[in-house]
Amino acid sequence: MTGYLILLGLAALCLLFLFWRGVRGATLTLSAAALLFGGAGYALSGSPSLEGKPVAERPALPSPLSLKGAREAFYGRFTWLDQWAILSEGYAARGQTADAAGIYRSALREHPQSGALWSLYGNALADHAGTLSPAADFAYDRGIALAPEHPGPRFFKALALLRSGDAEAALPLLDALAEEAPAGADWRPLVEGARSLARASVEPQAATGS
Known part of the structure; x- marks a missing residue:
């Protein structure tokens, strides 16, 4: 328990430091997400008081992860998407990821040509599966096909990867x-x-392989 309290304290200090240095908006959201990735990994496999041993492979994707800030950055605030997104995010926050995805599935029956909705559906499916599942991959690709010039669907697929x-x-x-x-x-x-x-992850792998 002490390890988790220390982890939470360090994460809070990091965010406070970034806020003090003037980091705001989307950048602060991404920083919080990065801290969440690390914290989720520790929560899943961290046991500092136990003897080291291999652990079973787990999904790399925390589920669920709030992407509200990113959604607003790409698709705006107070838009028609909000009626669906806010409801879906509410289910996801309670861990009801299947219901969260179902909200977008219902929305797509009314707006099947919306690239934004397809990409948000992909996010919900990826959170539910705990990884970039075939269904989530299809949803992202559908969103990209419908809105090839919009950065949102491509970003959310890249983030899921x-x-x-x-x-x-x-x-x-x-x-x-x-x-x-x-x-x-x-x-x-x-x-x-x-x-x-992504570069920080890829470059060490490339150096090891060379």
């Missing part, structure tokens, strides 16, 4: 988004932060 441990596949998508992102876009810091995480 990254969160599932496939940084190598995520990096090309993030590189392309970073190149086309306008300087003042709300979502640009999210792309740059995710790309930094």
Whole structure:
């Protein structure tokens, strides 16, 4: 228990430090997400008082993970999407990930051509499965096909790849988004932060393989 309290304290201190240094909005959201990734891994497999031993492989994707800040950065606030997204996020926050995905499935019956809805459905499916499942992958690809010029569906697929441990596949998508992102876009810091995480994961692997 002490280890978890220390972990929570360190995470809070990191966020306070970033806030004090002027980090706000999407960048702070991504920083919180990164801390959540590490904390989830510790919560799943961390046992500092026990003798070290191999552990069974677990899904790399924390489930559920709130992506509200990223959703707002890419798709805006107070839009027609909110009536579905807020309801779905409420279910996800209570751990009812199947119901969270079901909300978007219902929404898509009314708006089957919405690339944004398909990408958010992909997020919900990935959270429910604990990884980038075939169903989530299909939803992301459908969103990309319907809105090929919009950064949202491509970003959320790249993020799901990254969160599932496939940084190598995520990096090309993030590189392309970073190149086309306008300087003042709300979502640009999210792309740059995710790309930094992907590169940090891929580069050590490349060095080991060379």
